[in-house]
Amino acid sequence: MNDLIRSLVEAYGPSGFEDGVRDLIRPLIEPHADEVTVDALGNLIARKRATTGEANPLKVMIAAHMDEIGIMASHITEKGFLRFTNIGGVGSHTLLGGRVRFADGTLGIIGVDRMEDRNSIHPLNKHFIDVGATSRENCPVRVGDAAHFVRPFEARGRHLTAKSMDDRIGCAVAIEALRRLPADVSHDLYFVFSVQEEVGTRGAEAAANGIMPDVSIALDVTLTGDVPESRPMDVRLGAGPAIKVKDSGMIAHAGLVRLMRRRAEEAGIDYQLEVLEGGTTDARPMQLAGPGSVAGCISIPCRYVHTPSETVDASDVEGAVALLVTLLSADMEL
Amino acid sequence: METFELLKQLTEAPGPTGNEGGAAAVIESLWRPFVDEIVVDRVGSLLGIKRGAGPADRPRPSILLAAHMDELGLMVSRIVEHDGNGFLRVTELGGVDRRHLLGQTAIVHGTRPLTGVLGGLPDSYLSEKERDKAYSYENLVLDVGLPIDEVRRLVSIGDFVTFRQSLRKLQNGRVAGKALDNRASVTAVTICLEHLQQRRHTWDVIAVATSQEEETFLGAYTSAYAQRPDAAIAIDVTHAKGPGTNDSELMELGSGPVLDIGANVHPGLYGALRDAANALEMKIGTGVHAAGSGTDAYALQVARDGIPTGVLSIPLRYMHTMVETVDMGDVERVGRLLAEMVARLDDNFLGNIREELMRPEISIKNGRGRSVSSVSEDDGA
Structure with a gap:
């Protein structure tokens, strides 16, 4: 199975x-x-x-x-980074350093605005996604594109993780x-x-x-x-x-x-x-x-x-x- | 039956949200002599249908009277052991006022009913800060007095818990107990059905003791869908005045019935209830709600292609506790008003209220608007 x-x-x-x-x-x-x-x-x-x-x-x-659950691009910055909103119950504490993939296969890395206090978590709207673009024009993602989180399936004995x-x-x-x-x-x-x-x-x-x-x-x-x-x-x-x-x-x-x-x-x-x-x-x-x-x-x-x-x-x-x-x-x- | 006796039977029957069978059995026995048909639907609502005296050769219009029968309760969420003794942790069914739980007596509906007490640490064991706060569900225990093995044998996670509280008479026609929200309204509907034995009414009356109002309005959504009534009234309790309340917004005990105006209320139903009160020379109060009434009307109104709905309320103090308090006079008057309103429904009612709604110059502001009957008189003049 x-x-x-x-x-x-x-x-x-x-x-x-x-x-x-x-x-x-x-x-x-x-x-x-x-x-x-x-x-x-x-x-x-x-x-x-x-x-x-x-x-x-x-x-x-x-x-x-x-x-x-996933995310949706809500804004593309001039430098080609994405701001995004949540699809379903996405916790900010699960994001930093995570990876997302869009329907066309584009992979994105989740980064976060500068943290003054490492003990507090930024809200969702202070996170961004880096897809490797350098400008709005060469960014392969459009506002409204949805992505899911990327993590391979692992079977560790009876414990299955995904x-x-x-x-x-x-x-x-x-x-x-x-x-x-x-x-x-x-x-x-x-x-x-x-x-x-x-x-x-x-x-x-x-x-x-x-x-x-x-x-x-x-x-x-x-x-x-x-x-x-x-x-x-x-x-x-x-x-x-x-x-x-x-x-x-x-x-x-x-x-x-x-x-x-x-x-x-x-x-x-x-x-x-x-x-x-x-x-x-x-x-x-x-x-x-x-x-x-x-x-x-x-x-x-x-x-x-x-x-x-x-x-x-x-x-x-x-x-x-x-x-x-x-x-x-x-x-x-x- | 005396109103106190009705209230006593109805409030003391166990019927927590999601497991209303105990209350339904009592209601069935009370309604059966007054109605033509009793239905228990698959989500636990009890329906008593009393046919109208209209012509047999065409379908009669119907009005659905919804009073929810579910009461606040608890549910066993965990079974914990301490030194060989078994204790239960609980979670709430409906919006229990948690501050009132410590020190209550309850019944756990396990493989057999078990009496238990809701306890917690004595205040001398608590920090200064903790003493001022209500016990959380993580700190309250329900203790039935048994060792852990016996508890595990008799109780399962998910078992329902009801409060054990008999109805008491206060002075001045007031009574206090559990589940008056909303068995006081079930009592009023029972009184209405009793009055209707002596009254001719042409509309069918569908009295519904609805299930699960305190969680999802389940019984209101589903009974209105299944019965497709032409009009509906939710009967529920409303906050009454007392020390510390905002007196300009609330009604005094004994001053009911209260008619609601607001988003869940069709002005025509408000008008019909007000006209019926005038005919009885009965004083009424007016309640308002902006968005949701917090009653079954919220669900009834949007069933099928929309149902003109009214809200009729009984003032109540100490809502969602085990000492909810009402005035029996309010309960009786709500029953009598419902019967009067139902008896006055005629073939023109639906047409009239539709017409009234379409006329922007006719308002029901401050409850002083023109009535449905005066609209038709004006038309003739």
């Missing part, structure tokens, strides 16, 4: 510019879906129809977002689950590879309004409390996928949480329960869509979220795939 993960995490796809990731995923899922479409916002939707002849099969929407585990690892889980699902399923499954999650869960909102799911499951990363002096949280790497109970944007459907726990226990899958005090996922707009859906989230515990070295544990990823497959393969009595 590491080859799949590597190709996904190294791909270019800041929010709003997910085309490359979509082109990568589409051929991987087409053999396993009855229908693959792209909606007006750019969400990639793979539908696997219920085949068991139920009159009104449940519509189940599974969402993993394709987009990653710049966009959030949420290509969710995409990997969705792709792998789609491959492993039995040919015949009793629910109408909509695997949505969503756009623009990092800028307000926007893709999933539109996709959910189009699909009007009965049941919704987001696949995304969550924070952990297992590093020195971290904010206390009872989720750690390597203890299994986390079944979300609550985050700051949504409370998961209590019946769906119970069902996920039961399915995990029946299948012997280790799991954790997640109460996340900052952040939310595509489950929020899916829960709110139309007449409302039964919503929950399977989370992959991840250290250093929104830095270029997001780190997950391969066994948690494997557990997330197994949990999703067992959940979707069986009855959903809520």
Whole structure:
């Protein structure tokens, strides 16, 4: 599975510019879906129809977002340096000395205005990007061009590190689950590879309004409390996928949480329960869509979220795939 | 049923945001005799539908009355061990006023309900600086009195916690307790449904005890989408006067109902509620909000292709604590006003309020604008 993960995490796809990731995923899922479409916002939707002849099969929407955080050039100086703004939650403390790459392959180095006090961090607007240009005229980047952070995928035993585990690892889980699902399923499954999650869960909102799911499951990363002096949280790497109970944007459907726990226990899958005090996922707009859906989230515990070295544990990823497959393969009595 | 008894049953039922089943069960038993149909939807809202007396051969217009039933609560976020004892750390559900948590009694809804207390270090153990501050969630513990093994057996991360507080009578018709935000309004809707047993109304009434208002307005968004009503009213509590408040903006306990004017309120709904109050010779107060009302109206208004929405409020002191205080007279008057307003709705209502909105010379400034009915009289003159 590491080859799949590597190709996904190294791909270019800041929010709003997910085309490359979509082109990568589409051929991987087409053999396993009855229908693959792209909606007006750019969400990639793979539908696997219920085949068991139920009159009104449940519509189940599974969402993993394709987009990653990044930056966008907002101004080119006369000397050819870029000022930039953030795409999604980019922390200033993750920038200095980092590298970004634009859609056309242009590489940039992030520098910072003169620091008077090395103990304080400059805000984003006192950083610049150096692409090697010497003037506005010979700068290959234009205002509005987006870039992602550059950092190669590394597998260190079970620990996998990359710049966009959030949420290509969710995409990997969705792709792998789609491959492993039995040919015949009793629910109408909509695997949505969503756009623009990092800028307000926007893709999933539109996709959910189009699909009007009965049941919704987001696949995304969550924070952990297992590093020195971290904010206390009872989720750690390597203890299994986390079944979300609550985050700051949504409370998961209590019946769906119970069902996920039961399915995990029946299948012997280790799991954790997640109460996340900052952040939310595509489950929020899916829960709110139309007449409302039964919503929950399977989370992959991840250290250093929104830095270029997001780190997950391969066994948690494997557990997330197994949990999703067992959940979707069986009855959903809520 | 006596208003106190209604309030007592409704406020003492557990129904934290995201797990409203306990409150919904009580509401269902209270509403069932008054409505034609009860629906519990998949996001936890409870709907009581009472059909109107309009002609059977065409669809009747409907009005949705939304009172959220979820209450503030806590959720177990961590289980910690200390010398063999088990303690729970918690996080908030909805906007709990953290300063009030220390010393409260709570119920942990584990595999069985467990009574616990919210404690922290005694102040003699705290630094001068810490003594003046509220306990953070990292320092508060919820103690159910069990050793760690038993705690792990009975409690899971993500278990819901509600406050244990019975409703008490103060003097002068005032009552204090938990969850009066917003079970006071659920009580008012119940009183409205009871009044409507004796009143003819041509519109369908969709009473909704909404879920998860305190987090995302979930039940308001989804019930309004599913039911597609022609008009809606959110019933909620509003800050009441007391020492230290800005008295020019707030209403006294016992002076309600309060009608809101603001971005979430359609002037036609404001006018209809005001006309109904005039018909009852009931005094009303006016509340204002600039952008969001902080009520279900925020969500109801934008459902489907937009729903004309009003806001009706009950004054309340000590919001988001376990000693929220209301005047029972306000609760009863809000119920009676709702019933009057619903009974007065007729076939022309929607057309009239649309017409009124399109006439810039007719304003509802200071609540002294002309009413919907006087507009049609003027037209005839």
